[in-house]
Amino acid sequence: MSWDEQTDGVEERLVGAAADREDLAVEAALRPKDFGEFIGQTRVREQLDLVLRAARARGATADHVLLSGAPGLGKTTLSLIIAAEMGAPIRITSGPAIQHAGDLAAILSSLAEGEVLFLDEIHRMSRPAEEMLYMAMEDFRVDVIVGKGPGATAIPLELPPFTLVGATTRAGLLPPPLRDRFGFTGHMEFYEPTELERVVHRSAGLLAVEVTADGAAEIAGRSRGTPRIANRLLRRVRDYAQVRADGVVTREAARRALAVYEVDERGLDRLDRSVLHALLNLFGGGPVGLSTLSVAVGEERETVEEVAEPFLVREGLLARTPRGRVATPAAWRHLGLTPPAREGGTGQDGLFGM
Numbered sequence: 199m200s201w202d203e204q205t206d207g208v209e210e211r212l213v214g215a216a217a218d219r220e221d222l223a224v225e226a227a228l229r230p231k232d233f234g235e236f237i238g239q240t241r242v243r244e245q246l247d248l249v250l251r252a253a254r255a256r257g258a259t260a261d262h263v264l265l266s267g268a269p270g271l272g273k274t275t276l277s278l279i280i281a282a283e284m285g286a287p288i289r290i291t292s293g294p295a296i297q298h299a300g301d302l303a304a305i306l307s308s309l310a311e312g313e314v315l316f317l318d319e320i321h322r323m324s325r326p327a328e329e330m331l332y333m334a335m336e337d338f339r340v341d342v343i344v345g346k347g348p349g350a351t352a353i354p355l356e357l358p359p360f361t362l363v364g365a366t367t368r369a370g371l372l373p374p375p376l377r378d379r380f381g382f383t384g385h386m387e388f389y390e391p392t393e394l395e396r397v398v399h400r401s402a403g404l405l406a407v408e409v410t411a412d413g414a415a416e417i418a419g420r421s422r423g424t425p426r427i428a429n430r431l432l433r434r435v436r437d438y439a440q441v442r443a444d445g446v447v448t449r450e451a452a453r454r455a456l457a458v459y460e461v462d463e464r465g466l467d468r469l470d471r472s473v474l475h476a477l478l479n480l481f482g483g484g485p486v487g488l489s490t491l492s493v494a495v496g497e498e499r500e501t502v503e504e505v506a507e508p509f510l511v512r513e514g515l516l517a518r519t520p521r522g523r524v525a526t527p528a529a530w531r532h533l534g535l536t537p538p539a540r541e542g543g544t545g546q547d548g549l550f551g552m
C-alpha cells in the first residue's frame with residue numbers, strides 16, 4: 199500500500215489522524231458521552247459549557263458553533279456532547295456530501311426544532327450550498343428554487359430553529375460571511391502527553407484491557423497529540439500483548455509492538471523518518487527543494503508535503519524556508535546524528551541554536 203492511498207476521510211496509516219475503517223467501527227464505543235468524560239481541551243470545554251448552560255437557562259436553541267482543529271482531536275465527539283447536553287437529537291453529515299443546494303435544503307427542511315446539525319469538513323461544501331446555509335443560519339429560512347432559467351421562482355421555506363455545529367480542519371479557508379454567522383468558535387489544540395495517558399487509560403477500561411501507567415505513557419508519547427491515534431496504537435499494542443505476552447499493556451509491550459509497526463518513540467513512522475533520512479544523509483540537512491526531496495524519498499510531492507511534513511514541522515524537526523526544506527538540529531539528534539557545526543556552510547545557520 200502506498201502512503202498516498204488515501205480516500206475521503208479514510209487513511210490507512212497507523213499514525214494518520216484521519217479515521218480508518220477500524221476506527222469508524224470502534225470509535226462509537228470509545229467516545230466520551232458528556233463534558234465530564236471529555237479529557238483535555240479545558241478552554242473550549244469551559245466556553246462551550248457556558249454557551250450551552252445559558253441557552254438552556256433561556257429555554258432557547260444554542261448558538262451555532264464552529265469547531266476548528268486537526269482531525270481526530272474530538273470535534274465529532276464534542277458535537278454529540280452538545281446535542282446530549284441540550285437534550286436534542288443530532289444529524290451528522292459532511293461538506294463533501296452536500297454538493298447541491300437541494301441536498302442541503304432537504305436536510306434543513308427535515309430538522310426538528312432544536313436539533314443539532316453536525317456538518318463535518320464544512321469548508322468543503324459547494325458554493326451554492328454555502329450561500330443557502332448563510333440564510334438558514336441567520337434567519338432560519340431557505341429559498342428553494344423551483345424551475346430553471348427565466349421562469350425559475352424562489353419559494354421561501356421557514357425552518358425550525360436549529361444549532362449548526364460546523365467542523366473544519368482549516369478555519370482560515372472559510373469565507374468570512376460563513377465564519378461570522380457562528381456565535382461561538384472553539385479552537386481544538388493538540389493534547390498534552392498526560393491528557394493522552396488519561397485517554398489511553400479510559401479506552402483500555404472500555405476495551406477491558408489491562409494497562410500499566412508506564413504502558414499508557416509510552417503509547418501517549420507516540421500518539422502525535424491526537425486521541426484517535428492514541429486509541430489506535432492502544433489496540434495494536436493490545437494485540438501484541440495478547441499474542442506475544444500476557445495480555446497486559448506494559449511499557450515493554452508498547453515498545454516492542456510499536457517497533458514492529460515502525461512507530462518510533464516520538465510518533466514518527468517510516469515515511470516521516472525516510473524524509474528526514476534523505477534530508478540529512480543525501481542533502482546534508484538542506485536546504486533542498488520539495489521536488490528533489492520527494493524524488494529521493496520515492497514518494498509523490500503531495501505525500502511528502504501534506505502527509506509527512508506537517509508533523510515534522512510541528513515537532514520542530516523540519517523547516518520550510520524560501521530556499522527549500524531544512525532539517526533542524528533536533529532532526530539530526532532524533533536520528534542519532536551530530537548536527538554539523540554552525541559555520542558548516544549548509545546555509546541553515548539561522549536554524550541552529552533553536
Ligand SMILES: Nc1ncnc2c1ncn2[C@@H]1O[C@H](COP(=O)(O)OP(=O)(O)OP(=O)(O)O)[C@@H](O)[C@H]1O
Nearest residue numbers: 225228229236237269270271272273274275425426
Ligand atoms: N477529549 C477526548 N477524550 C477522550 N477521547 C477522545 C477525546 N477526543 C477524542 N477522543 C477519541 O478520539 C476519537 C476521535 O474523535 P472524533 O471522531 O471526535 O475526532 P474528530 O476531530 O471529529 O475527527 P475528524 O476531524 O476526523 O472527524 C473518538 O472516538 C474518541 O474516542
